[in-house]
Amino acid sequence: GRAGRCKAGVCFHLVSKRRFKVLRGFLESELLRTPLESLCILTKRLNLAPGPYEGVDGIPAFLAKAIDQPHEKSIANAVERLIEIGACDDEKNQLTGLGWKLGGLSVDVRYGKAAIWGLILGVSHSTTLIAVTSSTKDPFNLPRPHQKNAAEAAKLSLAAGSQSDQICLLNAASKFSNSKRTGRGNVTGNSHRFCNDHFLSANALQTVVDTVH
Numbered sequence: 534g535r536a537g538r539c540k541a542g543v544c545f546h547l548v549s550k551r552r553f554k555v556l557r558g559f560l561e562s563e564l565l566r567t568p569l570e571s572l573c574i575l576t577k578r579l580n581l582a583p584g585p586y587e588g589v590d591g592i593p594a595f596l597a598k599a600i601d602q603p604h605e606k607s608i609a610n611a612v613e614r615l616i617e618i619g620a621c622d623d624e625k626n627q628l629t630g631l632g633w634k635l636g637g638l639s640v641d642v643r644y645g646k647a648a649i650w651g652l653i654l655g656v657s658h659s660t661t662l663i664a665v666t667s668s669t670k671d672p673f674n675l676p677r678p679h680q681k682n683a684a685e686a687a688k689l690s691l692a693a694g695s696q697s698d699q700i701c702l703l704n705a706a707s708k709f710s711n712s713k714r715t716g717r718g719n720v721t722g723n724s725h726r727f728c729n730d731h732f733l734s735a736n737a738l739q740t741v742v743d744t745v746h
Contacts, residue, residue: 562601569603569611572596574620574636577628586612586626618646639744640668658745659703665744666702672737680732687731705731706745709738 548556564572573592576582584590593608615621620632620642628636631646638645644664651660666672676684691708692701712723728735 562599564596564599564601564603568641569596569607570614570620570642571636573608573611573615574628574632574642577621578633578636584626591626615642618643620646638664640664644668659707661745662706662741663699663703665741666706667699669741669744670734670737672702672705672734672741674732674734676732684732691731705733706738706741709733709735710742713742 576592576595582590582592582595584594586592588594592612593605596603596608612621612626615632616623618631620629620635621627622629631649634649635642635645638648640648641664644667648657648660648664651657673684673688688701691704692698693704695701709724709727712727725735727733728738
């Protein structure tokens, strides 16, 4: 993954002919393929775009300086979402108190707001787990063709009848954490057994637990 990033190099991949035919010559800049809400907040926190939206020192003007500048509509949508959740002032385009708090969290701004509300309402651990799990790599491994039904059943069991992806992720992270605490000398074995039974990635869930704590 570092070939060509740190110095000249060669990277080999084994792919099918069908996939090879549709591969792009170069991967798009992350600025063009990821949500911009957190980046917009960062430009305000660092005083890189202190002015109003349409000003020469506004967010669009600053991001236009990028080598691969994001589309104007993408920037507008990001700022609009920040205004909707109360992180940015509509008139002067400045961060609110909530916006400053969200800028210090390493999760999607919507989940960040949920985590803050969770703290206010006394359910911070659960909302933080949901926020971190939903903002990181999907912890579910891709099952083999003959295991698809078993993997789906495992997801349903973690959702506990809620039909909610967030509850499913919350239960996965909580039970993984509990399996590590109640290992009786076989902590790694218990946690990995839980992950194998539910088609989960132990590394992904460990990242979630480490981030939360």
